[in-house]
Amino acid sequence: MSKLQAPIGVFDSGVGGISTLRTLARVLPQEDFIFYGDSANAPYGEKSSAEVCVLASQVMVQLKAHTVKAVVIACNTATSAAKQQLIAANPDMPILGIEPALKQAFDAGKQHILVMATPLTISLPKYKAQVARFEERTHVYSLPCPGLADRIELGHDGIEQIQELVDQLMAPVLNDPIDAIVLGCTHYPFIADMIQAKYDHPVTIYTGYEGLANNLAAQLKQRGLLRTENADQHIDFLSSRNTPDELALYQHLYDYGITQ
Structure with a gap:
């Protein structure tokens, strides 16, 4: 797989980032995505900044093992607490984060x-x-x-x-x-x-999702990593709580949201 064809990593402390993923996948239909939910450690928002930094770094290791070409931090807490640390540790990787709109x-x-x-x-x-x-x-x-x-x-x-x-x-x-x-x-x-x-x-x-998706597209284009063709978009789900029920929940939320 070429770097251009590599997927985009998206992560959150749990299922919440799937709401971000849905917009990213719609705005960038030519891109493949890997979503990682750190549900075993959810929620991040009631932990210390230091704990969130450690957990976010561990998730980055998991996503890089799947050769992602960019990472979106689909978690406001992790963006605030860990984004700059992740960028410093991964200078060649486009890393974007969601922030309150x-x-x-x-x-x-x-x-x-x-x-x-x-x-x-x-x-x-x-x-x-x-x-x-x-x-x-x-x-x-x-x-x-x-x-x-x-x-x-x-x-x-x-x-x-x-x-x-x-x-x-x-x-x-x-x-x-x-x-x-x-x-x-x-x-x-x-x-x-x-x-x-x-x-x-x-x-x-x-929510700020549209702006994040447009920013992601711009950064990929600037680096020559924006795909223009992909007849079959792939969305893969990973979880630190790696059970069939958890992964089925991720897929259901992506397809239908929480009310169905």
């Missing part, structure tokens, strides 16, 4: 932006610096969501538990004049409809 919401003119993310993402200097860029010109409400990514790992079987926790977490912000919600964890888009339904007025959801 706060700028996208701001550029759209939104004035009351709710950011839902893991406790670690919201606590890190990278996120705080991003908020500081906009908070003088818009209202940013930062909502840590402990436990939510973990419940989403259950898939469709956990719908009732997920709804219960969403109700509890969002109760403090339901009376605020929210006009945009930034989903700062790749698990959350699987329940975007559930989150959006908490408000009785129009609220726009932002």
Whole structure:
């Protein structure tokens, strides 16, 4: 296999990154992908930065063993905690990360932006610096969501538990004049409809996935690694919790999402 034909690696602490993968595969249909879910160590968002760096480095070893040509960190927490370390350790590998789409919401003119993310993402200097860029010109409400990514790992079987926790977490912000919600964890888009339904007025959801996909395409093109032909796109799934049930869950979420 030539480097041009090599797959793109995508990883997350668990199933959440599959929501990112779906957009990447749609925008880049000529590319093959390998998704690695570190479900045995999920969720990253309630660990320390040092722990996340170690786990992300271990995942990189697994993806490089499959000769990927680029890596997308489909985890906001891992992007904030480990992206720069991974880039430094892999200077010849394009490495991109998903980040809360706060700028996208701001550029759209939104004035009351709710950011839902893991406790670690919201606590890190990278996120705080991003908020500081906009908070003088818009209202940013930062909502840590402990436990939510973990419940989403259950898939469709956990719908009732997920709804219960969403109700509890969002109760403090339901009376605020929210006009945009930034989903700062790749698990959350699987329940975007559930989150959006908490408000009785129009609220726009932002994930940042389209921008990430376009950035990936641009970086691959710049390096001469962007495929222009591929009649049969392949998506392969790997997991640190390497069981048939886990891999079947990944495939189901990729095909149908969490509500079916």
